[in-house]
Amino acid sequence: MNARTVYLDHAATTPMASTAIEAMTAELALVGNASSLHASGRRARRVLEESRERIAAALGSRPGEVVFTSGGTEADNLALKGAYWARRGQDPARTRILASTVEHHAVLDPLHWLESTEGAHVELIPCDETGLVDLAAMKDAIERDPGSVAVISVMWANNEVGTLQPIPDIAELAAAHGIPVHTDAVQAVGAVPVDFATSGVDALSLTGHKLGGPVGAGALVVRRELELTALVHGGGQERDVRSGTHATAAIVGFAAAVELAVKEQEAYATRVGALRDQLVAQVLAVVPDSHLNGPPLEPLGRHRLPNNAQIAFPGCEGDSLLMLLDAAGVECSTGAACSAGVPQASHVLLAMGQSDEQARSSLRFSLGHTTTTEDVDRLVAAIGPAVERGRAAGLQR
Structure with a gap:
């Protein structure tokens, strides 16, 4: 890596x-x-x-x-x-x-x-x-x-x-x-x-x-x-x-x-959970109309994995946004299937009641034992410009 x-x-x-x-x-x-x-x-x-x-x-x-x-x-x-x-x-x-x-x-x-x-x-x-x-x-x-x-x-x-x-x-x-x-x-x-x-x-x-x-x-x-x-x-x-x-x-x-x-599970969950909360708060601040998918960030460990943050960016295609972030040196996932090069909406998000368009606008950021505050800062710095470009590309299609 x-x-x-x-x-x-x-x-x-x-x-x-x-x-x-x-x-x-x-x-x-x-x-x-x-x-x-x-x-x-x-x-x-x-x-x-x-x-x-x-x-x-x-x-x-x-x-x-x-x-x-x-x-x-x-x-x-x-x-x-x-x-x-x-x-x-x-x-x-x-x-x-x-x-x-x-x-x-x-x-x-x-x-x-x-x-x-x-x-x-x-x-x-x-x-x-x-x-x-x-x-x-x-x-x-x-x-x-x-x-x-x-x-x-x-x-x-x-x-x-x-x-x-x-x-x-x-x-x-x-x-x-x-x-x-x-x-x-x-x-x-x-x-x-x-x-x-x-x-x-x-x-x-x-x-x-x-x-x-x-x-x-x-x-x-x-x-x-x-x-x-x-x-x-x-x-x-x-x-x-x-x-x-x-x-x-x-x-x-x-x-x-x-x-x-x-x-090390307890210490890991505490450290990574705090980084995840920081990531969510800062990304939502940079892209105000974005929102977190899944359970809310309640007390650690109650309803959600501590290292998971899946965020929807309305007006963006998740796969396009992923590649824009990849070009900026940030690797993440859409969490959805891709068949023969054709992006498909996540069956999980569809099962949660989201529309096809909503389900295709999300990215999953999953943290781990090597994740640092600097990693979160890099994502936060890259996400605003990437969303801007992603939405502009969508308007041109």
Whole structure:
């Protein structure tokens, strides 16, 4: 990353923590397949299981509940497809899957695939204008026919607008009917308190590169009692639900990052939350008709991730504004999909009741452990001219 570049896209991926780099680098110099029986293999297995124990301790789970994956997307797919196939196999009537309208595509796309090819009936539960799932609608959907629900999936924290969902409440509703709940906690771990045991969920996805670990290492924390059908078959690693040779070095870096992120979560949230509040206040002052999407900036950690600020700039196309800021050395995100080079409105903002035009006018600024006051100042200095140019370009079209 160029030293002159201001990086405000930590929700996409954040720089690796030095402790994770050191742990991973040391392991890369060693040899050993954790499934081999000789000394090198046993050493790798010991390091692998120590990493599993460190992650479990940080997340409030048992070591045997940590299933290593290549990242959050694979973990989401394993949870949803694996639980759906297993539950439907036990009872063919269990074909319904409930999820929120604001899920990440790593959840929505496998659900749509299950619906189109595997006979699933997917019901997306609506949210309010802040992105908060409608608990009453979820309760109604469950109680309409609880015996037909295979699994429920609601993300812990939204990747676009930062909304924190009432996961324990959803888990309690589901538990009354014996329905397993999965949560995509990719954005939450290290940013807000996350405890698997007390949350009430049955499966939780996380990934390394969102919290200071390497790309390519993640995990599905899943209760031993929840049966999953494997996606990948082979050597029978990871409780026989995720075969394949372990990426030991990446897992070691992942474990170091999880441990550090959870240990420093409170201090991180306080420091980054204050920078986020400064960013929002100053950007809204420079562009007075801009506004914050998602939950308001209430007391830290109540309803919103501390590192998230998604701001709408009326009269601007988000993708054009992104490129203008990029040219000024400030990197951020629209948080929306782009298909074949054609920008599309965010499904999250549309689900929150915004128009297509409103949904395409927003940028997401996500802060991280390397963000400084100077980074915020650089954005504030660049945003006014960028919005001016963006609006002028829009008028010329």
